[in-house]
Amino acid sequence: MKRMVFLVSLLLLTLLFASCRNKDVPAGGEKKLRVITTLFPLYDFAREVAGDRAEVILLLPPGMEPHGFEPKPEDLFRVSKADIFIFTDKYMEPWAVDLVKKVGNSKLLVVDAGKGAKFLPAVGADEHDGEKVDHGHDHGEGMDPHIWLDFANARQMVENIAGAMAVKDPANRKYYLDRAASYNKRLAALDERFREGLAGCATRQFLHGGHYAFGYLANRYGLNYKAAYAASANAEPTPRKIAGLITQIESDGLKYIFYEELITPTVAEAIARESGAKLLKLHGAHNIARDELEAGVTFISLMEKNLENLKVGLQCR
Amino acid sequence: MPVELLNIEGLWVRYNAAEVLRQISFRVNSGDYVGIVGPNGSGKSTLIKAALGLVGAESGKITLFGAPLDRFTDWRRIGYLPQRLRFFNPNFPATVEEIVGLGLLAGRRLPRKLTLEDRQTIEKTLELMGITDIRKRIIGELSGGQQQRVLLARAVVGGPELLILDEPTTALDPETRERFYSLLSNLNKEHGATVILVTHDTSSIGTYASRFIYVDKEIIFDGTFDDFCHSEEMTNLFGEYAQHLICHRH
Amino acid sequence: MGIGEILSFGFIQRALIAGTLIAVLCSVLGVFLVLRRLSLIGDGLAHVTFGSVALSLIMGVNPLYVTVAAIPLVMLSSLGILKLTEKARIYGDAAIGIVSSLGIAGGIVLASVAGGFNVDLFSYLFGNILAVGNTDMIIAAILFAVVLLAVTFFYRDLFAITFDEDLAQCSGIRTTTINTVLVLMTALTVVLAMKVVGIMLISALLILPAVSALQVARSFKATIIASCCFAMVSVMIGIFGSFIMNLPTGGFIVLVNFMLFLLAFAWKYMRKSRI
Numbered sequence: 001m002k003r004m005v006f007l008v009s010l011l012l013l014t015l016l017f018a019s020c021r022n023k024d025v026p027a028g029g030e031k032k033l034r035v036i037t038t039l040f041p042l043y044d045f046a047r048e049v050a051g052d053r054a055e056v057i058l059l060l061p062p063g064m065e066p067h068g069f070e071p072k073p074e075d076l077f078r079v080s081k082a083d084i085f086i087f088t089d090k091y092m093e094p095w096a097v098d099l100v101k102k103v104g105n106s107k108l109l110v111v112d113a114g115k116g117a118k119f120l121p122a123v124g125a126d127e128h129d130g131e132k133v134d135h136g137h138d139h140g141e142g143m144d145p146h147i148w149l150d151f152a153n154a155r156q157m158v159e160n161i162a163g164a165m166a167v168k169d170p171a172n173r174k175y176y177l178d179r180a181a182s183y184n185k186r187l188a189a190l191d192e193r194f195r196e197g198l199a200g201c202a203t204r205q206f207l208h209g210g211h212y213a214f215g216y217l218a219n220r221y222g223l224n225y226k227a228a229y230a231a232s233a234n235a236e237p238t239p240r241k242i243a244g245l246i247t248q249i250e251s252d253g254l255k256y257i258f259y260e261e262l263i264t265p266t267v268a269e270a271i272a273r274e275s276g277a278k279l280l281k282l283h284g285a286h287n288i289a290r291d292e293l294e295a296g297v298t299f300i301s302l303m304e305k306n307l308e309n310l311k312v313g314l315q316c317r
Numbered sequence: 318m319p320v321e322l323l324n325i326e327g328l329w330v331r332y333n334a335a336e337v338l339r340q341i342s343f344r345v346n347s348g349d350y351v352g353i354v355g356p357n358g359s360g361k362s363t364l365i366k367a368a369l370g371l372v373g374a375e376s377g378k379i380t381l382f383g384a385p386l387d388r389f390t391d392w393r394r395i396g397y398l399p400q401r402l403r404f405f406n407p408n409f410p411a412t413v414e415e416i417v418g419l420g421l422l423a424g425r426r427l428p429r430k431l432t433l434e435d436r437q438t439i440e441k442t443l444e445l446m447g448i449t450d451i452r453k454r455i456i457g458e459l460s461g462g463q464q465q466r467v468l469l470a471r472a473v474v475g476g477p478e479l480l481i482l483d484e485p486t487t488a489l490d491p492e493t494r495e496r497f498y499s500l501l502s503n504l505n506k507e508h509g510a511t512v513i514l515v516t517h518d519t520s521s522i523g524t525y526a527s528r529f530i531y532v533d534k535e536i537i538f539d540g541t542f543d544d545f546c547h548s549e550e551m552t553n554l555f556g557e558y559a560q561h562l563i564c565h566r567h
Numbered sequence: 568m569g570i571g572e573i574l575s576f577g578f579i580q581r582a583l584i585a586g587t588l589i590a591v592l593c594s595v596l597g598v599f600l601v602l603r604r605l606s607l608i609g610d611g612l613a614h615v616t617f618g619s620v621a622l623s624l625i626m627g628v629n630p631l632y633v634t635v636a637a638i639p640l641v642m643l644s645s646l647g648i649l650k651l652t653e654k655a656r657i658y659g660d661a662a663i664g665i666v667s668s669l670g671i672a673g674g675i676v677l678a679s680v681a682g683g684f685n686v687d688l689f690s691y692l693f694g695n696i697l698a699v700g701n702t703d704m705i706i707a708a709i710l711f712a713v714v715l716l717a718v719t720f721f722y723r724d725l726f727a728i729t730f731d732e733d734l735a736q737c738s739g740i741r742t743t744t745i746n747t748v749l750v751l752m753t754a755l756t757v758v759l760a761m762k763v764v765g766i767m768l769i770s771a772l773l774i775l776p777a778v779s780a781l782q783v784a785r786s787f788k789a790t791i792i793a794s795c796c797f798a799m800v801s802v803m804i805g806i807f808g809s810f811i812m813n814l815p816t817g818g819f820i821v822l823v824n825f826m827l828f829l830l831a832f833a834w835k836y837m838r839k840s841r842i
Contacts, residue, residue, distance in 0.1 A: 062683030236815035
């Protein structure tokens with residue numbers, strides 16, 4: 001019995017010790033600007049702008065779905081050690097304001113990356129065919145939080161991020177602003193490729209067996225988007241919604257249904273199984289898997305893969 | 318030829334480093350009616366529990382029906398009525414019938430189904446205990462006296478040779494108590510059951526028991542009730558007044 | 568949409584079948600667990616599953632087999648809960664609390680140490696009754712068979728132990744064995760059934776039907792039967808009702824269970840006051 005207690009304590013101490021490693025302490029040398037972002041798109045935008053002159057950290061651990069994220073003490077610590085904290089918008093991270101208050105570091109520059117972006121209202125799960133009933137209350141005021149999937153918004157976010165970095169690190173101001181402009185050109189080109197690629201498709205019905213994440217994308221390119229459940233990935237689908245999607249696939253003769261990243265796609269699989277549609281993946285870029293992080297995926301690379309799959313799924317020329 | 322049913326030798330029981338029972342040794346033969354008496358905290362219940370293997374002993378040897386306790390398996394031959402149920406839930410959803418039926422589990426092979434014969438045995442036992450009319454009632458809804466009779470029915474339904482009862486009459490009124498004791502006496506005399514009865518109530522011991530054991534962490538006395546009352550040693554130990562109280566509470 | 572039309576959907580048929588099978592086996596186990604003050608064991612073991620799935624992923628187990636790999640550790644934890652109630656003299660709910668917190672804390676620490684995963688752990692663990700696949704159906708059927716066979720075979724022993732453990736032991740019943748069987752089956756149910764219908768449903772089905780049955784049943788056998796009936800009815804009303812009212816099915820089934828409990832309670836109250 002005593003030996004068990006000893007072994008268990010040893011195990012607990014080891015785990016405690018291991019979890020205390022601070023992976024984010026810089027190796028020493030010059031003090032670079034430290035930027036910490038919540039979600040992956042912000043992380044990718046910031047590191048493009050930062051180049052090699054600033055350090056960018058992703059707050060969310062890889063593999064974790066962000067709609068249910070609750071910051072831990074460790075996260076508070078990492079934010080407190082940064083110069084700039086960037087979050088997407090108050091609908092995506094309602095906990096951000098509280099987190100910043102708790103950190104209490106007056107020198108921390110807090111950036112609402114979504115400032116100036118064009119918001120769309122959130123769509124609830126009880127939307128009926130054709131008629132959009134606005135019941136979405138996943139984030140309080142009813143706006144769809146996934147603004148980064150409209151590339152015009154993305155460009156605004158890049159500008160906000162670069163502006164913040166320029167304020168905190170005026171020595172590198174031109175460097176950041178130049179890099180932001182050049183990245184935004186690439187985003188504009190991406191936007192154009194999407195516009196062309198999705199112009200002539202066999203169908204404009206865009207069905208998704210997951211949560212309502214791609215509203216902005218669908219809106220920008222004139223697609224008719226329907227998702228199995230509402231704007232949070234923690235929501236649950238209703239049977240009528242699922243039946244509706246199955247029926248629509250069968251009656252419209254659709255060949256594909258999409259599923260999203262990180263979440264086990266059981267609902268999409270169920271719909272596919274019953275309707276005979278095939279599955280295609282769309283990456284919402286909320287967060288990435290550990291393997292993806294190691295492979296060095298970028299926002300643009302994820303979106304290009306999305307365009308490929310969209311063209312297959314919607315049967316575009 | 319008296320058969321030895323229970324043999325305890327040199328039993329020591331500890332609980333959290335405190336001694337509860339010390340050097341207990343006694344024997345119970347078939348046909349005996351043993352009354353075990355002692356003050357509160359004397360370890361009477363612990364003695365019973367240790368004899369049945371419900372509580373661990375520090376040292377000592379216990380034999381049941383000739384077999385060492387840890388190798389004893391013939392539980393059909395023993396009927397036990399504990400002082401209280403461990404987690405008595407007054408809303409426990411079991412009928413009197415179902416609970417009495419539990420007394421027939423011992424010694425059967427899984428899944429221990431009840432036969433038609435069993436149902437008849439249960440009927441007879443319910444009659445014997447006078448609880449036939451409440452057979453479908455939930456145990457928690459019964460009075461203390463009725464509950465005791467149900468548990469006693471459960472203890473005897475399997476026809477055990479040895480009945481062990483721990484303070485079965487504390488919650489009963491005098492009339493019910495008398496009925497209970499005459500029932501026990503009947504089981505002992507007519508049906509040949511051996512009875513070990515732990516009780517506070519010394520008056521009943523005098524009337525019914527063939528043997529009297531006084532326990533207070535150790536065995537203070539083991540013999541007949543009459544011997545106890547006429548023993549000078551006991552008078553010296555308890556004092557005349559106390560001895561008188563114990564012996565003359567008829 | 569008429570009942571017939573609703574039933575024409577494959578996912579509804581599978582939800583009904585798998586849901587009913589799991590509801591019955593959970594409600595039967597639930598009677599014994601609730602009476603022994605182990606009601607929250609479903610919740611507690613779910614937390615442990617979280618930790619053991621994290622551990623399996625870190626150890627590099629193929630994500631397809633992670634659920635199966637998690638089973639041994641969850642079973643061990645259920646035995647741990649049992650041991651705590653026996654040796655440490657604490658009641659079931661505290662023992663469950665201890666093991667449960669360990670499980671979830673362990674999972675979080677492990678997730679941190681691992682530097683993240685490739686799948687979202689929570690979505691990995693929790694199935695949805697509307698997305699039942701063929702493997703899930705097989706799992707539900709096997710689980711149903713195993714649990715019901717075991718409970719039938721050990722019924723009188725389980726009854727005896729639930730009533731009073733000391734008396735059971737004096738009837739020659741091997742209480743440790745039976746208790747072990749009970750918690751191990753619960754562990755297996757939690758890990759597997761969670762993947763089919765999600766944790767919210769499992770937790771609720773282990774508790775609510777049993778508690779409702781306890782309000783109305785007039786014998787132990789009747790309690791078990793009533794528990795099954797409440798569970799089955801809740802699944803059926805839940806699935807059809809959630810379709811008609813356009814609500815998420817899992818949560819609706821739990822609500823129906825609660826309403827059935829209120830009805831049962833009202834029945835008991837009315838019966839009592841009539842006397």
